[in-house]
Amino acid sequence: MLDQASANSECPGTNLIVCPMAEVVALEVLKKQDRYVIPQIPRFHTYPHTLFLAAARFVLSPEYGQHNSLQDQANDANILLYLTSPTRARDPFPQHLAAEDATYQRIVQTFANRFKEWGSTYEESAETERPLIKRTSKFLSKFTTCRTPPAPKAADAH
Numbered sequence: 422m423l424d425q426a427s428a429n430s431e432c433p434g435t436n437l438i439v440c441p442m443a444e445v446v447a448l449e450v451l452k453k454q455d456r457y458v459i460p461q462i463p464r465f466h467t468y469p470h471t472l473f474l475a476a477a478r479f480v481l482s483p484e485y486g487q488h489n490s491l492q493d494q495a496n497d498a499n500i501l502l503y504l505t506s507p508t509r510a511r512d513p514f515p516q517h518l519a520a521e522d523a524t525y526q527r528i529v530q531t532f533a534n535r536f537k538e539w540g541s542t543y544e545e546s547a548e549t550e551r552p553l554i555k556r557t558s559k560f561l562s563k564f565t566t567c568r569t570p571p572a573p574k575a576a577d578a579h
Contacts, residue, residue, distance in 0.1 A: 441557045444469045448554070451475045456489055459497045463504060470546035471554050477501055477536050477543070481529075492518070495525035498532035505535050 448471065450458040459476050462469065479485055480497045499514055515524050 441553050442561060444472050445554060445557045445561055447472050448475055448558075451479055454479065454484055454488060456480075456485070456493060456497055459500055463500065468504075468546075469550075470543055471550045473501065473504060474540075474543050474547050477532075477540070481533055481536065491521055491525045491529075495528040498529045502528070502532045502535060505532075505539060 444465070447458045447461065447469070451472075452475075456479070459480070462472060462476060465472070476497070480494060480501060485494055496514060515522070515528075518524055
């Protein structure tokens with residue numbers, strides 16, 4: 422769906438996502454606590470600060486562990502950690518560890534520490550995206566095929 426929402430004309434052949442519609446669709450996916458959009462974030466051509474913040478908050482939330490394993494959480498935290506310093510060599514993700522291995526918790530904690538340190542910077546950057554995200558979200562609200570329409574407001578339910 423992200424590929425369909427993205428207009429790759431700016432970067433033909435690069436497989437990069439360059440469209441604000443893709444960011445809005447990805448934000449909707451995260452609101453449903455669906456982690457599968459997180460590995461797509463590095464494919465965005467321009468850094469999606471709002472999406473990064475939503476993903477970071479989700480990965481570090483208690484709700485994440487209700488539907489996902491500690492290994493999934495560590496993998497997603499590792500992806501987001503890499504995005505905070507893309508010039509740093511990316512450490513290989515540990516393989517074949519026990520499901521609750523302490524290594525996974527250390528990766529999550531490393532990302533949590535990095536997010537505490539830099540979170541306000543990302544929030545400031547996301548604030549500049551807010552008008553574009555709002556306009557795009559309003560535009561996309563007309564299109565409900567393959568998307569769940571918003572729940573009716575309490576006043577509309579009567």
